[in-house]
Amino acid sequence: xxxxxxxxxxxxxxxxxxxxxHVDAAFAANRITAIIGPSGCGKSTLLRVFNRMNxxxxxxxxxxxxxxxxxxxxxxxxxxxxxxxKVGMVFQRPNPFPLSVYENIVFxxxxxxxxxxxxxxxAVVESSLRSVLLWDELKSALHTPALRLSLEQxxxxxxxxxIAVKPDVLLMDEPCSTLDPQATARIEDLMRELxxxxxxxxxxxxxxxxxxxxxxxxxxxxxxxxxxxxTEAIFAAPRDKRTEDYIxxxxx
Amino acid sequence: MERYxxxxxxxxxxxxxxxGTLAQEAIHASIEALKKQERKLATDVIEHxxxxxxLELRIDEKCIxxxxxxxxxxxxxxxxxxxxxxxxxxxxxxxLAVDIAQRTLELVDKPMLKPLIDIPxxxxxxxxxxxxxxxSFMKGDIEMARQxxxxxxxxxxxxxxxQEELISDYMVKDGSTAPRAVQLLLxxxxxxxxxxxxxxxxxxVIYMVQAEVVRHHPERLTDGS
Numbered sequence: 001x002x003x004x005x006x007x008x009x010x011x012x013x014x015x016x017x018x019x020x021x022h023v024d025a026a027f028a029a030n031r032i033t034a035i036i037g038p039s040g041c042g043k044s045t046l047l048r049v050f051n052r053m054n055x056x057x058x059x060x061x062x063x064x065x066x067x068x069x070x071x072x073x074x075x076x077x078x079x080x081x082x083x084x085x086k087v088g089m090v091f092q093r094p095n096p097f098p099l100s101v102y103e104n105i106v107f108x109x110x111x112x113x114x115x116x117x118x119x120x121x122x123a124v125v126e127s128s129l130r131s132v133l134l135w136d137e138l139k140s141a142l143h144t145p146a147l148r149l150s151l152e153q154x155x156x157x158x159x160x161x162x163i164a165v166k167p168d169v170l171l172m173d174e175p176c177s178t179l180d181p182q183a184t185a186r187i188e189d190l191m192r193e194l195x196x197x198x199x200x201x202x203x204x205x206x207x208x209x210x211x212x213x214x215x216x217x218x219x220x221x222x223x224x225x226x227x228x229x230x231t232e233a234i235f236a237a238p239r240d241k242r243t244e245d246y247i248x249x250x251x252x
Numbered sequence: 253m254e255r256y257x258x259x260x261x262x263x264x265x266x267x268x269x270x271x272g273t274l275a276q277e278a279i280h281a282s283i284e285a286l287k288k289q290e291r292k293l294a295t296d297v298i299e300h301x302x303x304x305x306x307l308e309l310r311i312d313e314k315c316i317x318x319x320x321x322x323x324x325x326x327x328x329x330x331x332x333x334x335x336x337x338x339x340x341x342x343x344x345x346x347x348l349a350v351d352i353a354q355r356t357l358e359l360v361d362k363p364m365l366k367p368l369i370d371i372p373x374x375x376x377x378x379x380x381x382x383x384x385x386x387x388s389f390m391k392g393d394i395e396m397a398r399q400x401x402x403x404x405x406x407x408x409x410x411x412x413x414x415q416e417e418l419i420s421d422y423m424v425k426d427g428s429t430a431p432r433a434v435q436l437l438l439x440x441x442x443x444x445x446x447x448x449x450x451x452x453x454x455x456x457v458i459y460m461v462q463a464e465v466v467r468h469h470p471e472r473l474t475d476g477s
């Protein structure tokens with residue numbers, strides 16, 4: 001398996017708070033990796049290292065390395081716009097722009113100026129919506145305000161918006177926590193469809209979801225990556241007692 | 253942290269241990285019936301088997317119910333899934349006790365073919381193995397489980413010795429002994445099968461405790477792992 005994202009002795013501090021401690025990890029390409037752990041364990045912080053979202057927080061300091069392919073994420077010289085094109089992020093609450101479905105999808109493409117003709121943009125909209133299985137539902141409503149869509153449609157649209165700019169990595173921070181079980185199942189199916197073309201890292205509190213949807217799972221506790229393994233091994237026979245205590249509900 | 257789930261798992265464990273006790277009692281009674289040539293004891297084993305069948309179903313339902321309601325993970329998941337397998341093995345062991353009782357009914361009115369020597373030895377081995385297998389399950393004792401698995405070849409050896417003796421010393425020399433000898437052969441076979449099922453229980457205990465599959469991997473029992 002090829003590693004898409006690697007970290008080596010990665011440490012992160014929020015001021016004096018040591019939020020990530022000596023994290024060594026390798027996230028495989030074209031697989032879904034789940035990061036689980038109790039609230040405050042550092043899982044979202046780790047995810048936000050990969051697109052440098054933590055830069056937005058004052059007093060953040062990092063040590064160690066994090067790479068996507070050969071790109072040194074933490075190098076101050078790294079072009080953040082280029083990094084965030086390569087690494088898209090889906091959030092807990094879908095956050096479409098207050099624009100039409102069509103304009104949401106072409107927004108990133110327009111900013112980057114890579115495609116400009118109407119035909120080219122139409123093609124991007126169709127292929128992106130097809131990728132998230134929304135095309136049939138929305139092809140006749142492309143100019144409807146995105147804010148009128150259902151929660152699930154909004155989340156799919158946000159994923160389509162990322163796909164339009166052709167990232168390599170999709171980071172998902174609790175992407176289903178506001179969705180009902182049926183919508184959750186459909187987003188999970190979509191993740192399985194997408195992994196052929198993307199490397200997906202999902203942070204979730206829902207251990208059943210991690211067990212269902214991911215290929216690999218990392219368990220974090222108090223800023224440390226305690227255990228990282230194939231998902232079936234983590235959930236059937238974890239090696240570390242702390243992992244076992246957490247996933248069996250004896251901890252946290 | 254105390255979990256209500258643990259109360260449910262403890263109740264399940266008690267039911268499986270009860271199942272083991274009933275299976276042990278069935279074996280004991282069926283062999284006592286053979287040794288004492290007591291028809292009543294043999295028919296009791298056959299008639300009481302439905303109690304064990306009923307408990308097997310209840311345990312199975314309980315396991316499925318716990319999986320559905322709690323979506324167990326890790327050692328909880330291993331406990332419940334191996335509990336289901338152990339439950340099925342115990343039910344088969346009890347069925348084999350019934351088989352022994354049925355063969356015994358064919359023998360109770362006839363003179364003993366020979367003094368029973370190796371069959372009681374095989375019985376003691378089977379009873380020791382099943383007792384230790386259940387205890388290893390109760391305590392999560394993998395060393396005890398490992399010893400059970402390592403005892404199985406002795407059961408095979410005793411069964412072969414019984415078979416050899418019955419065929420060479422009785423059936424070949426005097427064909428009129430065949431009807432009784434065949435019953436004893438079958439009883440030895442059933443006892444050896446009980447030891448096989450008990451071995452399966454012990455292998456499941458090892459998986460339950462340390463998540464290592466030793467089924468079909470005998471080298472894992474002796475390489476110190």
